[in-house]
Amino acid sequence: MQQSMPIASTGTRCLAASRMLHAAARRCLPFHASLVPPRPALWAMPFGTLAPASAPSTHAARGVDVRTCCSVCPSPIPSTPSLDEYFTITTPLYYVNAAPHMGSAYPTIAADVASRFQRLLGKRVRFLTGTDEHGEKIAAAAAKRGLSPQEHCDDIVAQYTDLWDKLDIQYDRFVRTTEARHAELVVDVLSRCWGRGDIYSADYEGWYCVDCEEFKDEKEMVILQGPDGKPEVQPRGCPTHRKPCQHRKEANYFFRLSKYSREIEELLAREDFVQPASRRNELMSYVREGLRDFSISRAAVDWGIRVPQDPKHTVYVWFDALIGYLSGLLPGEVPARTSEVPVHGWPASVHVIGKDILRFHAIYWPGMLLSAGLPVPQRVFGHGFLTKDGLKMGKALGNTLDPQALVATYGADAVRLYFMKEIVFGQDGDFNEVRFRDVVNAALANNLGNGLNRTLNLLAKFHDRTIPVDASSLPVDLPLRQLAAERLPAATAAYSDLTFHEAAEAVLALASRSNQYLEETQPWTKLKKGTDEEKAEAAAVLVAVLEAVRIVAVGLAPLTPGLSRRILSQLGFSDEQFQTLTWADTAWGGLKAGHRTAEPAPVFVRLEAPGEAEAAAEAAAKAKAAAAAAALKPKKANAGEGKKDKKKERKQMQGQSAQGTQAGANEQVSQEQPVVV
Numbered sequence: 001m002q003q004s005m006p007i008a009s010t011g012t013r014c015l016a017a018s019r020m021l022h023a024a025a026r027r028c029l030p031f032h033a034s035l036v037p038p039r040p041a042l043w044a045m046p047f048g049t050l051a052p053a054s055a056p057s058t059h060a061a062r063g064v065d066v067r068t069c070c071s072v073c074p075s076p077i078p079s080t081p082s083l084d085e086y087f088t089i090t091t092p093l094y095y096v097n098a099a100p101h102m103g104s105a106y107p108t109i110a111a112d113v114a115s116r117f118q119r120l121l122g123k124r125v126r127f128l129t130g131t132d133e134h135g136e137k138i139a140a141a142a143a144k145r146g147l148s149p150q151e152h153c154d155d156i157v158a159q160y161t162d163l164w165d166k167l168d169i170q171y172d173r174f175v176r177t178t179e180a181r182h183a184e185l186v187v188d189v190l191s192r193c194w195g196r197g198d199i200y201s202a203d204y205e206g207w208y209c210v211d212c213e214e215f216k217d218e219k220e221m222v223i224l225q226g227p228d229g230k231p232e233v234q235p236r237g238c239p240t241h242r243k244p245c246q247h248r249k250e251a252n253y254f255f256r257l258s259k260y261s262r263e264i265e266e267l268l269a270r271e272d273f274v275q276p277a278s279r280r281n282e283l284m285s286y287v288r289e290g291l292r293d294f295s296i297s298r299a300a301v302d303w304g305i306r307v308p309q310d311p312k313h314t315v316y317v318w319f320d321a322l323i324g325y326l327s328g329l330l331p332g333e334v335p336a337r338t339s340e341v342p343v344h345g346w347p348a349s350v351h352v353i354g355k356d357i358l359r360f361h362a363i364y365w366p367g368m369l370l371s372a373g374l375p376v377p378q379r380v381f382g383h384g385f386l387t388k389d390g391l392k393m394g395k396a397l398g399n400t401l402d403p404q405a406l407v408a409t410y411g412a413d414a415v416r417l418y419f420m421k422e423i424v425f426g427q428d429g430d431f432n433e434v435r436f437r438d439v440v441n442a443a444l445a446n447n448l449g450n451g452l453n454r455t456l457n458l459l460a461k462f463h464d465r466t467i468p469v470d471a472s473s474l475p476v477d478l479p480l481r482q483l484a485a486e487r488l489p490a491a492t493a494a495y496s497d498l499t500f501h502e503a504a505e506a507v508l509a510l511a512s513r514s515n516q517y518l519e520e521t522q523p524w525t526k527l528k529k530g531t532d533e534e535k536a537e538a539a540a541v542l543v544a545v546l547e548a549v550r551i552v553a554v555g556l557a558p559l560t561p562g563l564s565r566r567i568l569s570q571l572g573f574s575d576e577q578f579q580t581l582t583w584a585d586t587a588w589g590g591l592k593a594g595h596r597t598a599e600p601a602p603v604f605v606r607l608e609a610p611g612e613a614e615a616a617a618e619a620a621a622k623a624k625a626a627a628a629a630a631a632l633k634p635k636k637a638n639a640g641e642g643k644k645d646k647k648k649e650r651k652q653m654q655g656q657s658a659q660g661t662q663a664g665a666n667e668q669v670s671q672e673q674p675v676v677v
């Protein structure tokens, strides 16, 4: 554990240093020297600015490792490679008061999509997710279940990791705030803030929302309606949780947030710090009204990290949880020290969070980081709410949608695509299951899956599953090639901006156009009866469609990784090739003459309502039995027979192979798919 210095001496040393800013501090501690006004905003400094190689440092002069020599007087922060090489993204650290719901899955899917895209770009991605496990709400939830808080947390965390696996979430690190290393880092950060004179003891009185774990300003509280529509006796309530707030008076330790008002205001003035931009104004006016210090300890809460300077207190759950973004980045083998943080992917490129916790991330958190001598995150994205009857879906209200059931019924790709495509990231959105099936079927089953299957069947029938010409040899003004050149850059920009619905639309437009192109050109006719020239033209159409679908598969890989893998497998690419894709693979020209595709099989099974799926399966089984019975009867010459055969043949040529029914089978399709190397 980190040593805890007596408060007085800690404060004295730092205070002394800051009084001597122009003299000794400048000589001895570059960190303190950085406080000498005028100074540029810390977030504007590139890595290494806090500890320029040329800066005089007594630490360095003494030959001491600057990262570990001093935790009380903050040591200089070592530099890391360029920020451009990194992409560090975080989800909220979810509060484990109850099982995850669709609202918990939503930002995690978004962060996964963003990080998969950045990996394709070749960035060194750190995707951090995890859980916030301390505080009175957790202790109460555990007691209600007759479990110890730790047992309760372990159980809920297992539900999160299981859900992330089922949703195909490829995180790099799952942080838990009950980890010993996390506690060590919290103590270290707290000691730094203490050392800066930013922590003091005071009484506080106010209205507390236990569900938010936050004191509320009276003016933001809402009048709650009683069951008969009349205001309740206790009229003050939390605007998010619609529950009464408790009036509390406590002696706590406070963080001097007000000291960082100017820096935070400057930070918010930066256009790209808080996104979407519409959320910035709200925060700006909150800051302009004057930032108040916030309490960072609780005397009455046992389930938390002890404040080493006063062990009667535990660290306030928000001060504790935010530091999870730092402890989660530290690899197991390095000491859990603040000075290690910037060499392991900090600052975050983006924190993805809900709009409910924007104030903590865009105001309190930067204040804490500035005090601890760390860079602030580059971007904070406050997404909207999934709602039910106009209210935020949440664990506290219990009005949730179960993502486990949704994935079990429809598969991960469908869930991922729907929420990213249909709800503008940043705005609120409602869920409707019928619409969900319609949207996903239109995009993935009809346009993409069916189009691919039809084309592959034609290729199998007329070209022995072999690509006849290089896709790169097709004319640059070919409609599909032109559209790909236009839409893929749009998708690149949209993924970078976290406007996922635009990315999905840009890529899917190519899938839809491919299907249309197939209808327009009708290659099956020419392939069957055409001249040599016409046959060559039709072959080129097949290549163009398959190449477009290949590009769609790469372009959709961040959104629907399972489906993309299945498509590429159908196109004859190995699993290894899928694992090593890059965004450059969205360029036209990947399919080469002589390349063999796989035996055609559906890549996406149409979604149907659970009951309908069973009914359809039953009907299919009956039809099969009837066909088998009919086959046993002696055949009669029949004029209609030839026609039927023709129809059947045409259908086969168009590749309209019977697609299965239930979407759960989509995952199975992927497992059963032969991978052609």
Ligand SMILES: Nc1ncnc2c1ncn2[C@@H]1O[C@H](COP(=O)(O)OP(=O)(O)OP(=O)(O)O)[C@@H](O)[C@H]1O
Pocket (backbone or CB within 6 Å): 092, 093, 094, 095, 096, 097, 102, 103, 104, 106, 107, 211, 212, 352, 353, 354, 355, 356, 357, 384, 385, 386, 387, 392, 393, 394, 395, 396, 397
């Ligand atoms: N309805 C929702 N829509 C979108 N995101 C949500 C929703 N509910 C929770 N989240 C995400 O989870 C984050 C908060 O995590 P937390 O574990 O506190 O969830 P919660 O369900 O809101 O909890 P509670 O209902 O107890 O307040 C939010 O900032 C947001 O990113």
